[in-house]
Amino acid sequence: MAEKKEQPDASKDEPEQIVDPWRVVTTSEKGVDYDKLIRQFGSERIDDAMLKRFEEVTGHKPHRFLRRGIFFSHRELKNILDLYEAKKPFFLYTGRGPSSSSMHVGHLIPFIFTKWLQDVFDVPLVVQMTDDEKFLWRELETPDVARNLAYENAKDIISCGFHRDKTFIFSNIDYISSCAAFYKNMLKVEKLVTFNQVRGIFGFNESDAIGKISFPAIQATPSFSNSFPEIFGEAADVPCLIPCAIDQDPYFRMTRDVAPKLNYLKPALIHSTFFPALQGAQTKMSASDKTSSIFLTDTQEEIKNKINRYAYSGGGSTEAEHREKGGDCDVDISYQYLTFFLEDDDRLAKIKEEYSSGRMMTGELKRELVVVLQSLIGDIQEKRRAVTDDIRRHFMTPRKLNHKA
Known part of the structure; x- marks a missing residue:
């Protein structure tokens, strides 16, 4: 059909x-x-x-x-x-x-x-x-x-x-x-x-x-x-x-x-x-544009700098406006990235409440994301250093896999 x-x-x-x-x-x-x-x-x-x-x-x-x-x-x-x-x-x-x-x-x-x-x-x-x-x-x-x-x-x-x-x-x-x-x-x-x-x-x-x-x-x-x-x-x-x-x-x-x-x-x-x-949700990222995303080869400092410099903000244009009206989590890239990578549901809900109310500033929100991504990417980089050519060849060799018959 x-x-x-x-x-x-x-x-x-x-x-x-x-x-x-x-x-x-x-x-x-x-x-x-x-x-x-x-x-x-x-x-x-x-x-x-x-x-x-x-x-x-x-x-x-x-x-x-x-x-x-x-x-x-x-x-x-x-x-x-x-x-x-x-x-x-x-x-x-x-x-x-x-x-x-x-x-x-x-x-x-x-x-x-x-x-x-x-x-x-x-x-x-x-x-x-x-x-x-x-x-x-x-x-x-x-x-x-x-x-x-x-x-x-x-x-x-x-x-x-x-x-x-x-x-x-x-x-x-x-x-x-x-x-x-x-x-x-x-x-x-x-x-x-x-x-x-x-x-x-x-x-x-x-x-x-x-x-x-x-x-x-x-x-x-x-x-x-x-x-x-x-x-x-x-x-x-x-x-x-x-x-x-x-x-x-x-x-x-x-x-x-x-x-x-x-x-x-x-x-x-x-x-x-x-x-x-990083620049916003209107397009998906490009591997050819190094400023559009965080790459798995980025250093801890590069991760921090990219988020601080390029991550689109849903916050107010001034501190006073942000405190009064709060941030828009629907368009804020730092918050959107946290929905993908922050495991703790309660912490994510708290961040949304604080940012939407204006009690949390954009810089604070970005610092939350920096910590999460530095940990994630640092862990992957450590594991990747252990992946030798022999290990890669093993995964890419046609073979019987261990599975339920």
């Missing part, structure tokens, strides 16, 4: 927004209208009943990303919870497009959450490094340059703490050339999707390189368990859950349309909101 497709609401009264795998733009300083995006994409919101079901089935309090609506939308998450309750296997699939040698804090969001899901469900994970995509879309001189970026980013991902015997990280450039099963599934998807379909979904045109037009089939292929014979053998019936930002959903709407035609299972998805740039 085809996925529900709805056209964007064309109301002139609503801020214009564009969300696709390459662009996230909105005219609203509060960022993307996610309710509108749910209507447009035809997904389902993660509501209180779903969170309650999650806790009942897993025995775990929902992650702060779920509690705070950061992972806010899904497709068939209920099916995954039913499988787990019935003690039936499934696997996780997420990915990274390696566009620079270092990831930034926004890139951490799906990996922090996926690591938690791996721990909670005790299931295998595949991580697709789309180095081929970055070669096609960006001005990288050779595929080898893109692949080397994938290797560097893989070390960052490993530093998030993924289980070495339950995680396979793969470069598309490496794996497609060596795995016939993966390539055969790619071909099957490519045969079933027309140029008109990908043009409608992704906006491709006659001037685009043919590699771009065929790439969606590559991103679809890890959704199917028999694409990984070293892990699942020939089994094509192991379901998949994909944690990703919602701008990646068009790839998997296409995948879910194609899957039944191949007698494969549709992947389930759980979508996150976007992590805003």
Whole structure:
């Protein structure tokens, strides 16, 4: 059955927004209208009943990303919870497009959450490094340059703490050339999707390189368990859950349309909101703009300076105005970042109350964030120093993973 497709609401009264795998733009300083995006994409919101079901089935309090609506939308998450309750296997699939040698804090969001899901469900994970995509879309001189970026980013991902015997990280450039099963599934998807379909979904045109037009089939292929014979053998019936930002959903709407035609299972998805740039929530961050985010290679002093200099403030223009009217947490970037990274719900609520009332100044709020991010990034940097080339190769070697049969 085809996925529900709805056209964007064309109301002139609503801020214009564009969300696709390459662009996230909105005219609203509060960022993307996610309710509108749910209507447009035809997904389902993660509501209180779903969170309650999650806790009942897993025995775990929902992650702060779920509690705070950061992972806010899904497709068939209920099916995954039913499988787990019935003690039936499934696997996780997420990915990274390696566009620079270092990831930034926004890139951490799906990996922090996926690591938690791996721990909670005790299931295998595949991580697709789309180095081929970055070669096609960006001005990288050779595929080898893109692949080397994938290797560097893989070390960052490993530093998030993924289980070495339950995680396979793969470069598309490496794996497609060596795995016939993966390539055969790619071909099957490519045969079933027309140029008109990908043009409608992704906006491709006659001037685009043919590699771009065929790439969606590559991103679809890890959704199917028999694409990984070293892990699942020939089994094509192991379901998949994909944690990703919602701008990646068009790839998997296409995948879910194609899957039944191949007698494969549709992947389930759980979508996150976007992590805003330091300068504000109207666009997502760019790895090419070093002032738009905090990078995992930034020093403690650089973290402090970037937040103090670039983090968009929702506070008053003067101290007197701020004391009188308070700060706007809906647009203040320091507060928004704390919703992602501060674990303590009570402390977060207290900060919101103090800042909104004007009792906490912008400088104090920024100091709260500096402490949190210096600790987070310092910990990741320490772990990354321990990731040798041999460890990276282990994670990127096709092999049997420790998972429930």
